[in-house]
Amino acid sequence: MATSPGYLSAVNAGTQALYTTQTDGTGKTFFSPVASANLLVTSTAANIAGGNATITPNLTTGAITVTGNVTYLLTASAAVTNVIGQAPAPAQIQWYDNTAAVKIGSLAASGTPVVYTPTQTSVVVAQTGGGTYPAQLSSAQITVQVIDGF
Secondary structure, three states: OOOOOOEEEEEEEEEEEOEEEEEOOOOOEEEEEOOEEEOOOOEEEEEEOEOOEOEEEOOOOOOEEEOOOOEEEEEEEEEEEOOOOOOOEEOEEEEEEOOOOEEEEEEEEOOOOEEEOOOOOEEEEEEEEOOOOOOEEEEEEEEEEEEEOO
16 A cells, blocks of 8 residues: 655744844833744644655744655745835745755745755754844745655
């Protein structure tokens, strides 16, 4: 009996700030830009492990653990909203392998797929550039699909 490959589809129907908020001792609030932000997903639509490949999302950090020596198709998308003077626009996405400390592919338009085969079990993340108040990410979606090596 054949096994199906692993597949993960996760979404965040809410928004994610591209800035940090701090309050000083007098109660005044300050907004600081962030250099980059992991796409955070809050619900998993499907998380199926098949064969020897597993895909495990961390819904708190946006990190996804994938099995080594398996080839994955990675896709992430989000829109950048609330940028003063600009209409909502697709985010630029960069995938990273945090375990190997390397970029996966290059900075690309939202929704651009990337093929990746880690040599060891790895933690991967999709990131977008930071922003300043009141910029936000909305409609974040991540798809990770095993395409070979399962």
